[in-house]
Amino acid sequence: MKQLKIYTDGACSGNPGRGGWGAVLIYGKHQEEISGYDPSTTNNRMEMLAAIKALERLKEPCKVDLYSDSSYMVNAFNQNWIANWQKNGWRTASKKPVLNQDLWERLLALTSTHKVAFHKVKGHSTDELNNRCDYLATTAIKTQG
Numbered sequence: 001m002k003q004l005k006i007y008t009d010g011a012c013s014g015n016p017g018r019g020g021w022g023a024v025l026i027y028g029k030h031q032e033e034i035s036g037y038d039p040s041t042t043n044n045r046m047e048m049l050a051a052i053k054a055l056e057r058l059k060e061p062c063k064v065d066l067y068s069d070s071s072y073m074v075n076a077f078n079q080n081w082i083a084n085w086q087k088n089g090w091r092t093a094s095k096k097p098v099l100n101q102d103l104w105e106r107l108l109a110l111t112s113t114h115k116v117a118f119h120k121v122k123g124h125s126t127d128e129l130n131n132r133c134d135y136l137a138t139t140a141i142k143t144q145g
Contacts, residue, residue, distance in 0.1 A: 001115070002027065003063040006054045009123070009133035010046025010070070013141050019043070020144070021050035022136025024129050025057060032057070035136040037144035044072050046137065048103040055110040063115045069123030069130055073107075077118045082108065 004027040012019045019041035025032045034053060038046065047070035055064070068074055076082050085091065085098045092098055110116070121127045124134065 001061060001063050003065075004058075005065045005067065006051070007067045007121075007127075007129040007133050008047070008050035008054055008070075009068070009130060009137050010043055010048070010050050011134060011137035011141060012041065012043040012046060016040060016042045018141050019046040020137040020140030021046045021053065022133040022140065023050045023054035024132055024136075025054055026129075033132070033136060035140045037140040044070070045100055045103060047073050048100060048107060050133065050137070052103065052106050052110065055107075055114060055116070058114060061113055061115075065117050065119060067119045067121050067127075067130065069121050069127075071120060074118045074120040076104070077111070077116075078120075 004025060007024045010019065010021045019038045020035060022033070022035040034057065036049070036053060047068060051066060051068065051073060082104060090098045090101050098104065121130045123130060
């Protein structure tokens with residue numbers, strides 16, 4: 001099974017507002033950058049979409065270390081929020097509908113294909129690749145918005 005690293009980030013100009021996402025995929029010495037834009041979205045959706053779009057680029061099942069500054073996304077997997085949401089019929093502990101269920105379901109499908117370990121990084125800090133993803137996401141907003 002191929003092993004790679006993926007760094008992701010999402011951004012929003014207004015929340016909700018115009019959004020962008022960026023990702024850097026690293027396999028051995030190869031590195032690929034991808035990004036995209038949504039005219040009306042939220043920051044959390046862009047964070048999740050960055051991971052989805054990066055994982056969708058993979059042509060075969062892979063072992064992935066995914067790095068994100070999104071506590072929302074990383075904690076949902078690492079603290080088993082998703083399992084609890086599913087068990088509760090996509091309801092939170094306070095019985096409210098889970099936001100972004102459509103994207104969570106896409107991420108779940110991708111994490112059943114790939115072995116993904118989610119890692120939290122500090123945003124807007126010294127992590128060069130997280131900063132690069134932020135640049136890709138904000139540039140998508142500026143150039144496509």
